[in-house]
Amino acid sequence: MGAERRMSDDQQEALRQKALAEIALLDTPPEREFDALAKLAQRMLGTGMSSITLIAPERQWFKARCGPLAPQTPRDGAFCPVVVETGAPLVVADARLDPRFAGSPFVTGAPNIRFYAGVPVRVQRPGGDPVTVGTLCVLDARPREPTPIDLEVLEGLACLAEALIESRSVALRAAEAAEEHRRTAERLERERRQFKQAERMADMGSYRYDIEKRSTEWSDGVFAIHERPVAAGVPGEDILHYFPEPDRTAFVAAVMRTLETGEPFELDADFVTAKGNARRVRCSCEIELAKGKPVALIGLIQDITERHRLEQRLRHLARTDDLTQLANRVEFHRVLDARLRDARAADGDVAVLLIDLDGFKGVNDALGHAAGDAVLRRVADRLRASCNAGSFPARLGGDEFAVVLPADVDGVGVDRTVQRLLHDLEIVMEGPGHIARVTGTIGIAWSSMAGQDRDRLLRQADAALYVAKRTRKGTAATYRIDADDRQAG
Known part of the structure; x- marks a missing residue:
């Protein structure tokens, strides 16, 4: 962004619109992969709306959207253009209390936005710095206080959107050669299958560890991730054995830090189920207090195997x-x-x-x-x-x-x-x-x-x-x- 900041506003806008034209994505039909990303952002952050937005000179157009959003809206008074113009994430906890947006027609009228969180979506131009052309954002009709994890999730999904846009651009440039077109089509089909798997990536469960009783409770989702029947109950053996090294040591160290400092954590780790199947999971943990004293560790575990594989594949394709x-x-x-x-x-x-x-x-x-x-x-x-x-x-x-x-x-x-x-x-x-x-x-x-x-x-x-x-x-x-x-x- 250094070179972009040295430009005038008009030069920056011209560069953005040129980059947007080069990727040939504006006003294209809906695509399953982008829809999957927008849906995933909405589900993971628990908001009523989400979108992948591209910013044209006079309007913002939604490549993918969830919730009561029009296919496109004027640029004036919108949230996403601020992200594109600054090149930085934007979080608005309550738009009615923010002087920049309190009078926006999108706040005072439909879809009555109160909460907004968006991160830049950039494209890489040959021989130059990345250029911000749009956003990946979540919105809600109710105010809320986002967590640091919310932005991390959005930024991670924005990386997938950038990789998907880059992959699509490569396919367009290669379309002139029939043989290259065939290989590109096959690659895109593989990616469609991978994104279809990502749509079903809601495998999640909750757990609670009672510090005094030293006993653990699992939701049904945790049993499913472990590939253990619910009727068998939480295993009596050391449940940390499901984490191979070095992730087991990292998980234990994170838990000890939470017990000592009270700070929650989130980490990704390798995982082996009761049936010996390798998985990739995301774990979160925080302290449960009763009368100001720690009584339990509570958290979530989510199977992110398909998303992790997708990220690895996209990283391979990009390199x-x-x-x-x-x-x-x-x-x-x-x-x-x-x-x-x-x-x-x-x-x-x-x-x-x-x-x-x-x-x-x-x-x-x-x-x-x-x-x-x-x-x-x-x-x-x-x-x-x-x-x-x-x-x-x-x-x-x-x-x-x-x-x-x-x-x-x-x-x-x-x-x-x-x-x-x-x-x-x-x-x-x-x-x-x-x-x-x-x-x-x-x-x-x-x-x-x-x-x-x-x-x-x-x-x-x-x-x-x-x-x-x-x-x-x-x-x-x-x-x-x-x-x-x-x-x-």
């Missing part, structure tokens, strides 16, 4: 190139930044290889795009096989690849790896009446020469790559600093 299953450009930058931080802390050095395929266009032209895809997959396999343990290969896009080498690899090790790669990246493809040859040209740069700066390091590797190409394709060159800091050799 992985679909064709090669290598890391994508975003994930490569994230890992490279982490390696550079480690190098700065240890006064070390990191080597980066930029790889460009020579002759790849000829494969597509002579043998077709299916053969070109086969080459890219084969290159990915050889990068994985040829690089040292600890190396991190990625596909940056098109026929461009990159590798971050381990910090303990010296110049001799880099040379050995590069020579192996130059050999392994020589690929010959044969087809009816045609033979095509692909090689790899490599540019090498060291982080110490780039001041541990990622952008500068990649520019230097790119400069070395083109020196190698001018010399002879299928070779490698290392960046060398001259007086102008612009040469490689």
Whole structure:
């Protein structure tokens, strides 16, 4: 948000509307995945209304909504535009007491909003900071005091909305190629099934532990999560055994903190049911007081297995190139930044290889795009096989690849790896009446020469790559600093 804050209001608004247009989501038909997210927010926070809102120049439009909300409303006097304009969460406990909204037609008339809590929904634009285009919010006709957990829940669901929007945008960009469209459709269908599972993710139960009697009571929902019959009663054995380590220790430590400080907690943990089935659960706990003294621990346990799996899958999709299953450009930058931080802390050095395929266009032209895809997959396999343990290969896009080498690899090790790669990246493809040859040209740069700066390091590797190409394709060159800091050799 730093760059966005430096812009004028008009520039910020123009950037937001451009980002909104790019994702092509405004005025689209209802979609099950977005409806599931809005419904989940309403259920988890217990409000009468919820929405996923996009902010257009003169209106706010609801991609998904629950409760008595119109499909769209004017922007003036609404709550969500404040979240979008500030880029920060907004909580209004009682709108009639808030001078910003007391006169709003949405407060004085239908749907008679009193409580509002909303968080930003952002999209990532190539080469820029995330841009806020809408909100995920919950509303109610009664005032209420939100808890810190409420905002955490909304922010977590907003991350899912952002991932879903990004996944949808990827699908739109890929729609021109029939084969890519097929793969995208399959991926979206998998995600639809996962979101359908998330709709049924209301598995929850309550418990109460009597401190004096040292006895525990469970609701039926807790028995269901444990996969134990209600008639069998709460197990006499140590119920903490359902939590494997290290989560068991973390849970016990959280309970002890609550007993000592009186502060409630919430945590996510791995869980194994009585039938041996692995689950992911969310646990909350707080003190029950009687006449000012602690008498019990009370809380909730919720099966969040499907949501956790969904988050892991979306995280994988956001970081992985679909064709090669290598890391994508975003994930490569994230890992490279982490390696550079480690190098700065240890006064070390990191080597980066930029790889460009020579002759790849000829494969597509002579043998077709299916053969070109086969080459890219084969290159990915050889990068994985040829690089040292600890190396991190990625596909940056098109026929461009990159590798971050381990910090303990010296110049001799880099040379050995590069020579192996130059050999392994020589690929010959044969087809009816045609033979095509692909090689790899490599540019090498060291982080110490780039001041541990990622952008500068990649520019230097790119400069070395083109020196190698001018010399002879299928070779490698290392960046060398001259007086102008612009040469490689």
